[in-house]
Amino acid sequence: MWSKIKKEKVSYFLLLPTFVIYTLFFIYPLIRAIFYSFYEYIGRNFVYVGLENYISLLQSKIFIKTIINTCLLCIGTVPIVLISSILIANYIARKRRKIRSLLMAMFYLPGVTSIVTICIAWKWIYHSKGILNYVINLAGIEGTNWLGNPKTALVSVMAVLIYICIGYPVILFTAAIGNIPLSLYEVAEIEGATYWQKLWYITLPLIKPTTFYLVVILTISTFRAFIYVILLTGGGPYYSSSVIASYLADVAFQYSKFGLASAIGVILLLIIVILTIIQYKFFRGEVEY
């Protein structure tokens, strides 16, 4: 054992930077987060409070609301992103190379633009005197202050989230559909299959691995998404668009309740770990990472 370790000392040296960075900026903070969740930051000191943070969170209506909002955001975003990106990809996969790469680049554009840019743009599109209301007023529909209305705030954030994260699935699906042999479709056409039949019986089964992979990735990323909420609505009005992660940021950096925030972080971590395990069990064997 030791001789082998000695022989491979260059390898350990190569791992050293990664190891140091992980220990210092990942493992150590993770342990601290669990530790802090049993403490509260009172007057520049951490005071032991036991399980109080967790108890008060589970009794807090606001926190339960943020959990529900997070789930709604996920349930709303993931299916819409998947369905629309499959339809888009199905359309552009068979286009000429030039058009295909142009369209793929376009759908990926929001993902490579500064988040701040996208959010400022949408904030003013949604404004009560903004362009969105102007357009729907022309159609005779009464507009609203989209981000300032508790009924529409979460849905408005969801639309921006869909807008930003659709590019990645579009590109993956376009690549996956592009790999399906054309002969399969030609045979189906001879048999008189319709557009939807071809999509349902040929395309969907063959892009299953990509779909499952994206379900996992998109679920995790919508549970983590918080910067859009912070930039668009700040979680308001009345926590109607607040999600777990944005609430954490609020509690920590608006109210300096570092202990409570750490407890929220641990709960968020547990939720994501459970979701990952469930999805992994469910899709095992189907996904090739």
Added chain:
Amino acid sequence: MLIMIVTIIFLFPFYWMVVVSTQEGTGLYRAENILPREINLANYARLINMRYFLRWNFNSMFTSLTTVILTCIFCTMAGYVFAKKDIPGGNIIFWSLLITMTIPSQTLLVPLFILIKDLKMSNTYQGLILPSLVRPFGVFLMKQIISTIPNDFVDAAKIDGASEFQILRHVIVPLAKSGIIVLAIFTFISAYNDYFWQLIIISTPEMKTLPLAMAGLQEDEQCLNINFLMAGAVMASVPMIAIYIFLQRYFTQGITIGGIKG
């Protein structure tokens, strides 16, 4: 037809932003101006003449590029070991790195913030760069890419008497180049966009990053000037869009490597 509508909806926010930013700054927000009558760059001139404008650009570029360079070096080194070396404990380390990919960064927000404060790195470049060097995806990606390089190349170099560092530099890096570029692009995007961390770590105007400063225009403005704000929003993306256009062919390629194939 449908794709045309989708395209228009998709590109509209960008178009709208550019149009509004080139209108005379009156503070009025006129939704009717979908087709601009004139183009006025006064808002951009005002932005560029702001006291710290160059500094903000520098801050963003310096912190993002340093993160990119260090991440690429460290991930290639680690990926090489995981792909080509059979070291005691190697598997355990690799899998524990992979598990960390699912851990949400928000969980670490408070302890990291306190740690950076204790290390006296608040409001410094180190404080921005060091925590963003944690890139489990990068190690994973580089391991996958380097695994596809045949062992014969490495062995041949060894027989010729090359040291491990020479093998890395002259065999691995050239053959894994496309993977490294992909990693560089993704790291750049996420380092540049690490908005919330920049927000809590930076406290003085001259240390702000470009997106942070541009988002700050919303608060600084006495009477909100939407045209000026939009010019700022456009400005915040200029470095990223430039890189996107420049390296566009690597993007789609990279996404597919990083996604499933890997």
